[in-house]
Amino acid sequence: MKQSHLFTRTVREAPKDEASANAQLLIRAGFIDKLIAGVYSYLPLGLRVLKNIERIIREEINAVGGQEVLMPTLHPTENYQKTGRQSIDVLFQTELKNGTKLFLGQSHEEIVVPLVQRFVQSYKDLPVAVYQIQTKFRNELRAKSGIFRGREFLMKDLYSFHANQKDFDAYYETLKQAYVKIFTRCGIGDATFVTHASGGTFSKYSHEFQTVTDAGEDTIYLCRKCRIAVNREIRPETPACPQCGGIDAEEKKSIEVGNIFPLKTKFSDAFGLKFKDAEGNACPIIMGCYGIGLGRLMGTIAEISHDEQGIIWPESVAPFTVHLLTAGKASESLIQKADDLYATLQKNGIDVLYDNRYDTQAGAKFADADLIGIPWRIVISEKTIEKNGVEIKKRNNGTTTILSIKEAITSIKER
Amino acid sequence: MKQSHLFTRTVREAPKDEASANAQLLIRAGFIDKLIAGVYSYLPLGLRVLKNIERIIREEINAVGGQEVLMPTLHPTENYQKTGRQSIDVLFQTELKNGTKLFLGQSHEEIVVPLVQRFVQSYKDLPVAVYQIQTKFRNELRAKSGIFRGREFLMKDLYSFHANQKDFDAYYETLKQAYVKIFTRCGIGDATFVTHASGGTFSKYSHEFQTVTDAGEDTIYLCRKCRIAVNREIRPETPACPQCGGIDAEEKKSIEVGNIFPLKTKFSDAFGLKFKDAEGNACPIIMGCYGIGLGRLMGTIAEISHDEQGIIWPESVAPFTVHLLTAGKASESLIQKADDLYATLQKNGIDVLYDNRYDTQAGAKFADADLIGIPWRIVISEKTIEKNGVEIKKRNNGTTTILSIKEAITSIKER
Numbered sequence A, B: 001m002k003q004s005h006l007f008t009r010t011v012r013e014a015p016k017d018e019a020s021a022n023a024q025l026l027i028r029a030g031f032i033d034k035l036i037a038g039v040y041s042y043l044p045l046g047l048r049v050l051k052n053i054e055r056i057i058r059e060e061i062n063a064v065g066g067q068e069v070l071m072p073t074l075h076p077t078e079n080y081q082k083t084g085r086q087s088i089d090v091l092f093q094t095e096l097k098n099g100t101k102l103f104l105g106q107s108h109e110e111i112v113v114p115l116v117q118r119f120v121q122s123y124k125d126l127p128v129a130v131y132q133i134q135t136k137f138r139n140e141l142r143a144k145s146g147i148f149r150g151r152e153f154l155m156k157d158l159y160s161f162h163a164n165q166k167d168f169d170a171y172y173e174t175l176k177q178a179y180v181k182i183f184t185r186c187g188i189g190d191a192t193f194v195t196h197a198s199g200g201t202f203s204k205y206s207h208e209f210q211t212v213t214d215a216g217e218d219t220i221y222l223c224r225k226c227r228i229a230v231n232r233e234i235r236p237e238t239p240a241c242p243q244c245g246g247i248d249a250e251e252k253k254s255i256e257v258g259n260i261f262p263l264k265t266k267f268s269d270a271f272g273l274k275f276k277d278a279e280g281n282a283c284p285i286i287m288g289c290y291g292i293g294l295g296r297l298m299g300t301i302a303e304i305s306h307d308e309q310g311i312i313w314p315e316s317v318a319p320f321t322v323h324l325l326t327a328g329k330a331s332e333s334l335i336q337k338a339d340d341l342y343a344t345l346q347k348n349g350i351d352v353l354y355d356n357r358y359d360t361q362a363g364a365k366f367a368d369a370d371l372i373g374i375p376w377r378i379v380i381s382e383k384t385i386e387k388n389g390v391e392i393k394k395r396n397n398g399t400t401t402i403l404s405i406k407e408a409i410t411s412i413k414e415r
Helices: A021-028 A044-063 A077-083 A109-117 A165-185 A266-271 A294-304 A332-347 A362-372 A382-386 A405-413 B021-028 B044-063 B077-083 B109-117 B165-185 B266-271 B294-304 B332-347 B362-372 B382-386 B405-413
Strands: A032-036 A039-042 A074-076 A092-095 A101-104 A128-137 A152-162 A192-197 A206-212 A218-223 A228-231 A250-264 A274-276 A282-284 A286-293 A322-326 A352-354 A376-380 A390-394 A400-403 B032-036 B039-042 B074-076 B092-095 B101-104 B128-137 B152-162 B192-197 B206-212 B218-223 B228-231 B250-264 B274-276 B282-284 B286-293 B322-326 B352-354 B376-380 B390-394 B400-403
Touching: A021 A032, A021 A294, A032 B074, A039 A044, A044 A128, A044 A152, A044 A165, A044 A294, A074 A077, A074 B032, A077 A101, A077 A109, A077 A266, A109 A128, A109 A152, A109 A266, A109 A286, A152 A165, A152 A294, A165 A192, A165 A206, A165 A250, A165 A286, A192 A218, A192 A250, A206 A218, A206 A228, A206 A294, A250 A266, A250 A294, A266 A286, A286 A294, A322 A332, A322 A362, A332 A352, A332 A376, A332 A382, A332 A405, A376 A382, A390 A405, A400 A405, B021 B032, B021 B294, B039 B044, B044 B128, B044 B152, B044 B165, B044 B294, B074 B077, B077 B101, B077 B109, B077 B266, B109 B128, B109 B152, B109 B266, B109 B286, B152 B165, B152 B294, B165 B192, B165 B206, B165 B250, B165 B286, B192 B218, B192 B250, B206 B218, B206 B228, B206 B294, B250 B266, B250 B294, B266 B286, B286 B294, B322 B332, B322 B362, B332 B352, B332 B376, B332 B382, B332 B405, B376 B382, B390 B405, B400 B405
Parallel strands: A192 A228, A322 A352, A322 A376, B192 B228, B322 B352, B322 B376
Antiparallel strands: A032 A039, A074 A101, A092 A101, A092 B092, A128 A152, A152 A286, A192 A206, A206 A250, A218 A228, A218 A250, A250 A286, A274 A282, A376 A390, A390 A400, B032 B039, B074 B101, B092 B101, B128 B152, B152 B286, B192 B206, B206 B250, B218 B228, B218 B250, B250 B286, B274 B282, B376 B390, B390 B400
C-alpha cells in the first residue's frame, strides 16, 4: 500500500487520557482510535494486525477440530434465567419495541448450549467443539488500560462438549497446547505462562495464559524453570510451584491473554443438554470454554514489544512486512527506482507499505517508520543506488546493511 | 470437510414460523439458526457462504480504493444530537453503569465523520473512502422474511469524502460499477437492476440495487432493455424508463440488495468537517454512503436460486465446490477408494464436503446433497469403479456423467 493512500497519519503527542504504553503507541501510530472509554475503532493499520491475529487463531483452532460459527449479540433474557446469570454485573441491556428485554452477549454459553442441543443426541455425535470470532460487550464500571479491558471487544470463544471426563480432559490439554502455539506464533510465547487460576463458583480450577508485563492488572507467582505460574487471586501468599514444588517463585505483574475453563455440567444441566450413551441412557454432557480477546492480545504484543521510538511488531502479526522509504533529494529517477522496487517486492509476495510522501521531511518519515514498527525497513537513495543496492534494517535492531535487491528479497523471505 | 465432523444436520420439516423460502431452506439445510425474530446464528455451512460473500465484497471494494476499518457498535448519543438523528425509530438503546445513554449502531455516519475529521485537513488528503464489514442493529417493529430484514445483521458500509461535486459524481459511478461486479460475481447479476429511489429528506435521489423475486418487499417498474428500474415509492404510477423513455415497464416484486446514496454535506456540516483548498479556504466535504447487507445478499441468492429439493449455490459463494458421496454397499474397499478420492480432490485445491456417514441411508444422503446445494456432486460406487470412473453431476441440472477422476478434476477446475 502506498502511504499517501492511507487516510490516517501518525500524531506526535500521546493522548493525555491513555495511561498505558500500548494505547498511547497504537493511537499515535494510527492503529486505533478511541470513541469512548473502552470502545475503540480499528483503523487500516490496526485492522491488518487484528486480521493477522485472527488468522493465526483460526488456523490453530481449526487444527484442533473447532467448527466456526457466528452467534448473535442480542440475547433473550430467558436463557439467562435458566443459568442464573441474569444478574451478571457487566451485562448491557437493551429492549425491543414491544418492551422485551435483551442482553448484549458478554459470553455465549446461554446461546451455544441450546444451539448444540438441536443437533447432538447420541454419543456418536460427540465430541463437538464450536467457536466464533465475534464482538463481546461488557459494561465495565471503569474501562482502562487501553485495549486491555474494553467495553466492546473482539473475542475468540470456543465451547467444547464431551461424553465423559476423560474425553474432556484430553481435549482441555489439546487446547492448552493450541493456545501455546497461538501465543508463540503471535510473538509473545516467551513472556506467556500457563497459570493456575480460580474456577469460580462451580469448578475447582481454570487455567489462564498470563503475559508478564508491568502494565498488567494481575499478579502471578512464576516458576520460570517449569514455565508455570499461580495467580495471586487463588493463593495470596507465594505458593510452591505446582509442578516442581520449588519455593522460589517470582512475583510478577501480568496480563491475562487467554483462559481455558472446565464448565463441568453447569450449563448442560441448566438446559437439560444430554446425550444417549451406547445403552440408550441419557447422560449429561461435560463442557469446557476457551477464550482469547483479540484486541487485548494486540495490545499485549504492543505493550511487551516496543521501545522509545515506537512499536516493534513480530513479523507474524505486523501490518506489513516491509516499510519502503527513500532518502535524500526526491529526483525523478529516484522516485522511479523506488516505484520499481515497490512493484518488485510485491511481485515477490512481500507486503509493503511504501512511503511515497515526497513532500514530507525525511526525519518525519523515518520517525513514522519507527513508530509504526514494521519489521523490515528498506531505504533507497542515490547513495545506495551508487552501491547497486538498498539499505536494509530490522526494526528490532540498529544494524543497517547494503544489499542488492535480490539479496534483500532473499533475506526477507528466508526469515 | 468430512460430513461426520459437522455438528449440524439437515432437518426434514420447514420451520412453521418462517414464511420465506430462503429462511426455510437455510434453516432446513443447517446454514442458519433463528435465536429470536430477526436474529440468527450462522452455522458452519452458512458461515462459509457468508465468508465467500465477504471476500468478494472486500476484493471489489479494495479495488476501488476502499480502506477497511472496524468501527464500534456502542455509539455516544451526543454524536446523534449533532446530526438530529437521535430520534431515528430503529435505534436500539443501552446505557453505561453511570447512566450514560448509548445507541447501538444502525449505520456509522455519526462515527466515521469525526474519525475522518481527525486526519483530513487539506485538499491533498482527499478523496477518502473508508469502509467496514460490521454488525448493525435495527430495532424493527416486526422482523420478517428470514434473513432479509434482520434486527442484527452484517453489513458492508462504505463512506466516501470528496473535495467537489465532480469528484463525488465520478466515484459514485465507480461504486455503481463495483456493485454490479459484486452482484454478478455472487450469481445474481442477471436478476439485479440499478433502481432509481428516494433520496430521503436531503438528497434528490439515491440508487438501489433491486433483485427481482416474488419474495421481495419492494415493487419496481423495470425496463429490461436498459436494465434500469424505478422504485414505486418515488413514482406510484408506472413511469417512463429514465433512460430510453419507453413506457412498457414491467411491475415486479423485488428485494433491495444494496444501495448507494449521495449525502451531500449533511453530515460534514453537522460536524464541521471541512478541508482547506489550494488557496487555503475552508470548504465543506461532499459525502456519499454505500451499503450491502451480507445476510440479506445470502438470503437473496438462496431465494432466487433453489428448486423443490433445495438450494442451488453459485460456485463463487458455495460452502464447498464438491459434495462427495458413495452409493451402494459400503465395503471396506469402497470406503478406501472414497477416502483416497477425497484426498485427491483436496490435493487439487478443490473444497470438498465428504459424506462419510456410512450408517446413513443412501436416499437420505442424496436428499441432503440436493438440500445443501453444493454445485458439483461426485458419487463413487462399485458401478462407477467398474467403469474406471466416478459419476459427476451439477446441482443445477439433472445430467449425470461417468468420468475418470482426472477428467472430473479438469471439468471442475475449468469451470
